[in-house]
Amino acid sequence: MGRIASEAVEDGAAETGGLASPSIVYRARRVLAIRPFRRLWGVTYLCSTADWLTLLGLTGYVTKLTDSYMAQNFAFTGVVLTLLLPGLLFAPLGGLLADRFDRRTIMASADAMRCGLLLSIAIVGEPLWLFIGSFLVGFCSMLWIPSKDAAVPNLLRRPDQVETANQLNMVMTYGVAVVSGAGLYAVITGIGPALGLGEAVLGTLGLAKIILVINASLYLASAILIATRIPELSRRNVHPVRSDHAAAVPKRDGQPRRGLFGMILDGARYVHGNRLVRGLLVGMLGAFAAGGAVIGSSNAYATSLMAGDAAFGLLFIAVFTGMSLGMTGTSRLARRLPHERLFGLAIVSAGIALCVVALSPHLFVSLLAVGLVGACAGAAFLAGVTIIGTRIDDDIRGRINAIYQSLMKVVLGGTMAAVPLLIGLMRPRTVSIFGNPVVIDGTRPVLLSGGVLAALVGLIAYWLMDTRRGAPVLADLRNALRRSPRRVNGLLIAIEGTSSTDTQIQAAALADRLSKQPRPVRLATDPALNDHQLSALLSATSLTGARARALAAAAVRADVVERDVRPALDQGAVVVMERFVDSPVAQLTAEAGLDAEELEGLADWATGSLRPDVTVLLDIEPDATAGQVATDQRWRIRGLLAEMAAADPGRYVVVDAEGNSEEVADRVHTAVKAALVDRGLLAATPTARRAEVV
Numbered sequence: 124m125g126r127i128a129s130e131a132v133e134d135g136a137a138e139t140g141g142l143a144s145p146s147i148v149y150r151a152r153r154v155l156a157i158r159p160f161r162r163l164w165g166v167t168y169l170c171s172t173a174d175w176l177t178l179l180g181l182t183g184y185v186t187k188l189t190d191s192y193m194a195q196n197f198a199f200t201g202v203v204l205t206l207l208l209p210g211l212l213f214a215p216l217g218g219l220l221a222d223r224f225d226r227r228t229i230m231a232s233a234d235a236m237r238c239g240l241l242l243s244i245a246i247v248g249e250p251l252w253l254f255i256g257s258f259l260v261g262f263c264s265m266l267w268i269p270s271k272d273a274a275v276p277n278l279l280r281r282p283d284q285v286e287t288a289n290q291l292n293m294v295m296t297y298g299v300a301v302v303s304g305a306g307l308y309a310v311i312t313g314i315g316p317a318l319g320l321g322e323a324v325l326g327t328l329g330l331a332k333i334i335l336v337i338n339a340s341l342y343l344a345s346a347i348l349i350a351t352r353i354p355e356l357s358r359r360n361v362h363p364v365r366s367d368h369a370a371a372v373p374k375r376d377g378q379p380r381r382g383l384f385g386m387i388l389d390g391a392r393y394v395h396g397n398r399l400v401r402g403l404l405v406g407m408l409g410a411f412a413a414g415g416a417v418i419g420s421s422n423a424y425a426t427s428l429m430a431g432d433a434a435f436g437l438l439f440i441a442v443f444t445g446m447s448l449g450m451t452g453t454s455r456l457a458r459r460l461p462h463e464r465l466f467g468l469a470i471v472s473a474g475i476a477l478c479v480v481a482l483s484p485h486l487f488v489s490l491l492a493v494g495l496v497g498a499c500a501g502a503a504f505l506a507g508v509t510i511i512g513t514r515i516d517d518d519i520r521g522r523i524n525a526i527y528q529s530l531m532k533v534v535l536g537g538t539m540a541a542v543p544l545l546i547g548l549m550r551p552r553t554v555s556i557f558g559n560p561v562v563i564d565g566t567r568p569v570l571l572s573g574g575v576l577a578a579l580v581g582l583i584a585y586w587l588m589d590t591r592r593g594a595p596v597l598a599d600l601r602n603a604l605r606r607s608p609r610r611v612n613g614l615l616i617a618i619e620g621t622s623s624t625d626t627q628i629q630a631a632a633l634a635d636r637l638s639k640q641p642r643p644v645r646l647a648t649d650p651a652l653n654d655h656q657l658s659a660l661l662s663a664t665s666l667t668g669a670r671a672r673a674l675a676a677a678a679v680r681a682d683v684v685e686r687d688v689r690p691a692l693d694q695g696a697v698v699v700m701e702r703f704v705d706s707p708v709a710q711l712t713a714e715a716g717l718d719a720e721e722l723e724g725l726a727d728w729a730t731g732s733l734r735p736d737v738t739v740l741l742d743i744e745p746d747a748t749a750g751q752v753a754t755d756q757r758w759r760i761r762g763l764l765a766e767m768a769a770a771d772p773g774r775y776v777v778v779d780a781e782g783n784s785e786e787v788a789d790r791v792h793t794a795v796k797a798a799l800v801d802r803g804l805l806a807a808t809p810t811a812r813r814a815e816v817v
Contacts, residue, residue: 147451150287159278159355163271164291166345166353168303170234171296173341174264175304177241180334181257209261217269218525222518226270227349227356233267234346238339245335268528270356273521276512277358283690285512286453289505293450308334360517393519398587399463400515400523403507404530406470406584409577410503411531413473415538416573417442417480417496423546424566428486441490445497453502461695462513466506467585473499474578481570504531538573545569613692615733616795617703619764620741621757625780625787629741630701632788633795637697645691647683647700673711673722680707681729688733703735705767706760713759737798739791740768743780 155161220229237260244256275292276285311334349356394400417438425434449469456465476495483489507527515523546565553563618630634646691698704726712719742765745757768775776794780787 147287147290150284151291154279154284154287154291157279157284159353160275160288162348162353163275163278163356164295166348167271167292167295168300169341169345169348170267171300172303172307173237173338173345175301176308176334176338176341177257177260179304179308180331180338181244181253209258209265213262213265214269214525214529215522216525217265217267218273218522220266221270221273221521221525225357226274226521227353229270230267230356231346231350233263233270234342234349237263238342238346241335241339241342245332245339248332265525269521269525272508272512272524272528273517274356274358276520277361277517278355279362281686281690282362282513286505286509289508289512290450290453293505298447307337311337362513363517393523394526399510402463402584402587403466403510404526405587406466406503406581407507407527407530408534409470409580409584410473410500410507411534412538412580413470413477413496413500413573413577415534416477416542416570417493419538419542420546420566420570423543423564424480424489424570427551427564427566428483428489434486437486437490438493441494442497445494445499446501448494449498449501449503450505452498453505456502462506462510463588463695464585466503466510467581467588469499469503469506470581470584471578472581473503474574474576474581477574477577478571479574481567481574542569542573613695614697614737614799615688615692615703615735616697616699617705617735617738618699618701618741618791619703619706619738620780621706621743621745621760621764622741623702623706625741625743626701626706628784629739629780629787629791630699632784633739633791634699636788636792637699643691643696645687645696645698647687647691647698669711669717673717673725676707677725677729680704680726684730684733689731700735703738704730705738705740705764709760709763709767712763713756719763735774737795738768738775739795740764740775740777741780741787741791742777 155164240256240260240263244253247256275288276282279285279288312330394404421438421442422435425438428434453465460468473496476492476499479492480489480496483492511520511523511527546569549565549568551564616633618626618633620626620629631646634644638644688698688700704723708719708722708726711717711722742761745754745761768777776798778787778790778794
C-alpha cells in the first residue's frame with residue numbers, strides 16, 4: 124500500500140512538472156498515450172524502415188545491373204546521390220505544399236507514389252529508370268517529411284510535449300528503423316541461399332526485386348493508415364504560437380500570400396525579420412559543419428593516431444553514441460535552460476570539443492572529445508527542431524522545417540565531401556607528443572579550423588536568439604548543472620490579498636503594464652473564483668464539506684498550473700497569477716477551520732512545489748460594512764497572510780492597498796520592479812531592463 128501511494132505521489136509530481144522532473148520513460152509514455160501521435164509513430168516506423176531498405180535494396184539492385192567493379196562503385200554513388208539530391212532541390216517545395224494544402228493528403232499521396240515508383244523499378248529493370256525512379260522516390264520523401272514534421276505539434280495535448288515527440292521520432296528513424304531495415308535486408312538476402320533459392324530459381328535480380336516489392340508494400344501500408352486512421356493530421360493551429368519573440372507571418376492586406384511565388388517571398392521575409400529563425404539557421408550551419416568534419420575525417424584521423432584499424436570504428440561509435448546521449452539529455456537541460464540559450468551554447472561547446480579532437484595526442488582523449496562533439500550536435504539538433512515546433516507559427520512551420528532539413532543535408536554532405544580534399548593538401552609528418560607518436564597531417568588543421576568556425580557561428584546564433592540578455596549565462600549554466608536547480612526559464616508573480624476583487628483587478632493591471640515590454644506576459648486567474656471547472660465539479664458531485672471542497676479546488680488548481688502556468692514559464696514568460704496558494708490557504712483556514720499545514724502540503728502536491736519568484740501582498744483593512752462575521756473572517760485572513768509574509772520576507776512584497784485602483788497599481792508595479800532588481804531576477808541597467816521584463 125505504501126509503495127502504491129509513493130508511486131501515485133511521484134506520478135502526480137511528474138504530471139505537474141514538479142521539482143523532481145519526470146523521467147524520459149514517463150514522458151514518452153504520456154506522449155505515446157495520445158492515439159493520433161502513436162499511430163503516426165507507427166507510420167514513421169514503416170516509412171523509415173522502407174527508407175533504409177530502399178537505400179540498401181537499390182544499391183544492391185544496381186550492382187546486379189552492372190558488370191565491372193568500377194561501374195558498380197560509380198553506380199552505388201549514383202544511387203546515394205539520386206536519393207539525397209531531391210533533399211537539396213525540392214525540400215523548400217515540400218515546405219510550401221505543407222503550409223498551403225492538407226498535410227494528410229500530401230503524405231498519403233507521397234507514400235502511394237513511392238509505392239508505384241518502386242514497383243515500376245522492379246518491373247522495368249533498366250539502370251536508367253532505376254536512377255530516375257530513385258530520384259523521384261527521394262522527391263516524394265521531400266514532400267512527406269515537411270508535412271509530417273509540421274503536423275506533429277498539432278497532434279499533441281500541450282506544446283511542452285513537442286520535445287519528447289521529436290525524441291521519439293529520432294529514436295525511431297535513426298535507431299529502431301535502421302536496425303529493422305538492415306536486419307530485413309540481411310534476412311531477405313540470406314533466406315534465398317539458405318532455402319536453396321539461388322539465381323537458377325529466382326533469376327539474377329530475383330531477390331533484389333523481392334526487396335523492392337516489400338519496400339513498396341511498406342509505403343502502401345503507410346499511405347492506407349494515413350488516409351484512413353489519422354485524420355488528425357489535417358489539423359491546423361491547435362497550439363497557437365504566443366511568443367512575443369517570434370515574428371508574425373508576413374501578410375498582405377491582412378491575409379497571407381497564397382501564390383507559390385508569394386509564399387516563397389513570405390518565407391524569405393519571415394526568416395529575414397525573425398532573429399530567432401535567423402539564429403537557428405546560422406547556428407545549424409556550425410553544428411552540422413562540426414559533425415560533418417568529424418565524420419569526413421574519421422578515417423584519416425584514426426590513421427594519424429596510429430591506433431590501428433579498430434580506431435576508425437570506435438570513433439564512429441563514439442560520435443553516434445554521443446549524439447544519442449545528447450538528444451536524450453536535452454529535455455532535462457531544457458527544463459533548466461531556455462532552448463534558445465541551449466541551442467547556441469551546444470554549438471559553441473561542439474566547436475570547443477572539436478578543437479580538443481584536433482589537438483588530442485591519444486585515442487582515449489579523442490574518443491571522449493568526439494563523443495562530446497556528437498552529444499553537443501545532437502542536443503543542438505533536437506533543440507532546433509523543438510524551437511520550430513513550439514515557437515514558429517503553424518502557417519509557416521512547414522517552410523521553416525523544409526529549410527532546416529535541406530540546409531542540414533547541404534552542410535553535412537558538403538562538409539563530408541570537402542574535408543577529405545582539404546586533408547589531402549597537407550603532407551603528413553610524424554612527431555612525438557608526451558612520448559606518443561602522432562601523425563600530423565591535414566586532419567589536425569582542418570578539424571581545428573572547423574572547431575573555431577563552429578564556435579564563432581555558435582556565438583552568433585546565441586547572440587541572435589538569446590531572450591535573457593539581462594541574465595548572466597554562467598549563472599544559468601551553474602544552475603542547470605545543479606542537483607536541485609532553481610527555475611530560471613520564466614518568472615512567476617503572485618498577487619495575494621483578503622479581497623478577491625482587489626487581487627483580480629491588480630493582477631490584470633500588473634500584467635497589462637508588464638506586457639508593454641518585449642518579454643511575453645501571461646495572466647493566470649485563481650480557479651476557485653469563477654472557473655467553470657470548479658463549479659461543474661462541485662455541482663456534479665454535490666460536494667459540501669470543507670475538506671472535499673479543498674480537494675476539488677486543489678485538483679482544479681493543479682490543472683491550471685499544468686495546462687497554463689508551467690508551459691508559459693518553460694517558454695520564458697512572466698506569469699502573473701492572482702491568489703496562487705497563500706490566499707486560498709488562509710481563507711480555508713479562517714473560514715472552515717482547516718489545518719494550515721495540511722492545506723499547504725496539499726497545495727505543494729497540487730502545484731508540484733511551485734513557488735512564486737515574487738508574492739505581492741495587498742494589505743488593506745477589511746470593510747466593516749460587510750457584516751460582523753465576514754469582517755471578522757477577513758481580519759483573520761489578513762493576520763494569517765501577514766504571518767506568511769513575516770516568515771518568508773525574501774519572497775514577499777507588502778503593498779499598501781488603500782486608495783483607488785490606479786494608485787494601488789502604481790505602487791504594485793514599482794514594488795515588483797524593485798523586488799526583481801534586488802533579488803537578481805532583473806538587471807538594474809536601463810538597457811538590460813528593456814531586454815528583460817520591464
